[in-house]
Amino acid sequence: HASMGDFAAFDDATKLGKRIFADGLYLSITCNETFARIDADDAVVASAGTAFGAYRLERQAAACAAWPRGVADASLFKRPHSDVPVLLVSGAFDPVTPPEWAEEVAANFPHSQHVTVPRGSHVLDGLSGMDTCLDTQVISFVDTRGTMDASCFAEMHNEPYRTQ
Numbered sequence: 691h692a693s694m695g696d697f698a699a700f701d702d703a704t705k706l707g708k709r710i711f712a713d714g715l716y717l718s719i720t721c722n723e724t725f726a727r728i729d730a731d732d733a734v735v736a737s738a739g740t741a742f743g744a745y746r747l748e749r750q751a752a753a754c755a756a757w758p759r760g761v762a763d764a765s766l767f768k769r770p771h772s773d774v775p776v777l778l779v780s781g782a783f784d785p786v787t788p789p790e791w792a793e794e795v796a797a798n799f800p801h802s803q804h805v806t807v808p809r810g811s812h813v814l815d816g817l818s819g820m821d822t823c824l825d826t827q828v829i830s831f832v833d834t835r836g837t838m839d840a841s842c843f844a845e846m847h848n849e850p851y852r853t854q
Contacts (some may be wrong), residue, residue, distance in 0.1 A: 721754035723762045769798050775836030776802040777828065779843075781810025803831070805840045809847050819846040 691699065730751055734744040776799040780789035789806045796802040805827075807814060814824065823842035830838040 717753055717757045718760070720750065721757050722760045723766060725750050725754050726759075726762065727767075769795070771798045773801055774799070775831070777831045777838075778802060778804040779810075779814075779824070779828075780804065780806045781812060781814060782806050782808050783811045786812045801836050803836065803838070803840070805843050807843050807846055814846070817846040817848060819843075 691697075730747060733747050737744045737747060776796075778792040778796055780787070780792045782789060789804070792804050792806075796804045807817070809817060814820065819842060823846055827838040827840065827842065
């Protein structure tokens with residue numbers, strides 16, 4: 691329905707406060723852009739001896755086998771370069787897109803600023819300061835075209851776990 695311009699299901703879910711995970715979009719991207727570029731056999735060998743072994747690889751391979759395939763545009767894999775100010779925010783504990791990757795990307799954007807949230811992971815939800823620090827500083831970066839005070843990111847923290 692969305693491919694034909696009908697986004698009612700997304701609108702309805704959002705109004706009801708439901709979280710939307712677009713499985714089709716996820717598979718379209720991962721199967722055609724990411725998983726298609728790895729040597730799955732080598733990845734299975736590399737996963738031997740790890741806590742989960744090849745489980746994730748096998749599940750992804752099965753999902754991709756059942757999903758319509760496309761060919762990713764080769765330009766998607768070229769590193770962009772721009773003089774436009776770019777803000778890169780990483781979580782120090784991100785196992786998916788670690789801060790080192792943002793540093794590599796930053797090299798192509800001479801007016802970039804990379805901030806690593808010390809207690810952040812792949813998603814920063816649940817940390818304090820989302821509205822008073824993150825939102826405020828992102829707005830500042832956009833409004834000033836590249837200037838912000840990143841000091842508050844060091845103060846963002848998880849709330850204590852409830853034990854009762």
